[in-house]
Amino acid sequence: MTCRAAVLRTRQPRSRVPTPVRTAAAVALLGNSSDTFVLFLLLWVAQPQGWSPVQTALVVLTLRLPILISGVLIGRCIDRWGARPLILLDTAMRAGLLLVLAASVRSGTVPLAAVLVLGGLASLSSPATYAGVRWLVPRTTPQNQLPRANATVAVGDQMPLLVGTALVGPAMALSGVRGSLLVAAAMVVAAFLLALRLPTPAPGAAVRSIAPRSGRPPAWPARVTAIIALSTVYYLVYGPFETASPGFVRDHLGASEGTYSLLWAMFGAGALLSLSVAPVLARHRPGLVNGGGALVWGLTMLPLATVDSAFAAAVIFLVGGLLWGPYTTIETGALQRWVPPQRHGTVFAVQRSLLATATPVGAAFGALALHTFSPGTVLAVSSACCAAAGAAALLNPDLRRAR
Helix, strand or coil, X not given: CHHXXXXXXXXXXXXXXXXXXXXXXXXXXXXXXXXXXXXXXXXHHHCCCCCCHHXXXXXXXXXXXXXXXXXXXXXXXXXXXXXXXXXXXHHHHHHHHHHHHHHCCECCECCHHHHHHHHHHHHHHCHHHHHHHHHHHHHHCCHXXXXXXXXXXXXXXXXXXXXXXXXXXXXXXXXXHHHHHHHHHHHHHHHHHHHCCCCCCCCCCCCCCCCCCCCCCCCCCHHHHHHHHHXXXXXXXXXXXXXXXXXXXXXXXXXXXXXXXXXXHHHHHHHHHHHHHHHHHCCCCHHHHHHHXXXXXXXXXXXXXXXXXXXXXXXXXXXXXXXXXXXXXXXXXXXXXXXXXXXXXXXXXXXXXHHHHHHHHHHHHHHHHCCCCCHHHHHHHHHHHHHHHHHHHCCCHHHHHCC
């Protein structure tokens, strides 16, 4: 019987990611793919529709800045009532607003006012899915599976760069602006239907992968602020890549939307491929790994401004994606362990609010910089600043040494 039991144990899957985590990752994937798709769609149609760089920057900011208003409140709601109700509210609200935006399109033109109003409203609820999914992971996952579970969830962060951007060109060619917005709405509807299957652990339930704490949750340590600050600055100075890349493709490479989609699809593919090493990297010092990653990423992307070949640009985007991929997985695991479980919803909502705002603010600065500088120059400065952000983080001894 002992031998038979041993044989049966060897046949069982090892460290299998729990089903709720895979469902949550799928919800995040669909929601993020829709957001990425809409953002890159609007960036591509901005110039043909006659939007000025200032108007384009305003659109990017409107799609993200409202998150700062709602992020902390949504995080506290998740800590009090759990993740599932907030995720359902978020996906339902965003799906409805996208359908209204699609209905407002006339003769292939998206009204700027509709984008600003509806996009701003959709932004208000968007931290719920991000923070809710990360709130669920340690409550449904044993400790030894947490790195793999976080890597699975990170697929929902990285694959949208592949799915969302790769769909922009074909969707525009086949169905135009209105049809493309309907595609984005369908993704969020699918996310809502999947979210109905998410578990509903009690907000006060013990966290399976981290020892529950009693009493009033203490303030999180300084290293938490430091690692979130690194990401905020990193995402801020990365932002110009989003607004400068269309001009880089058109003017510098002399290519069309197909190449534009290809570059970002290569970036997303690289990020997705490198997720396999994220659980291994997560066992080391998170601040050291992420600070070094930002430094190397900036240095890798720096030569982009000097290339004039779509193939060379695609290779650089692919390598950049490989370096980018493990970043959020490592940070997520660090925050889950460094922050008291009773404050997981709050910390991830704050993180999401800052990161989701930092990138479009950087993108807006990039759009304004295009008034004076070429797209290649903007990309070069952005890359150099990313490298500087990583180097600065490595100077913080607490962040560098914390495990």
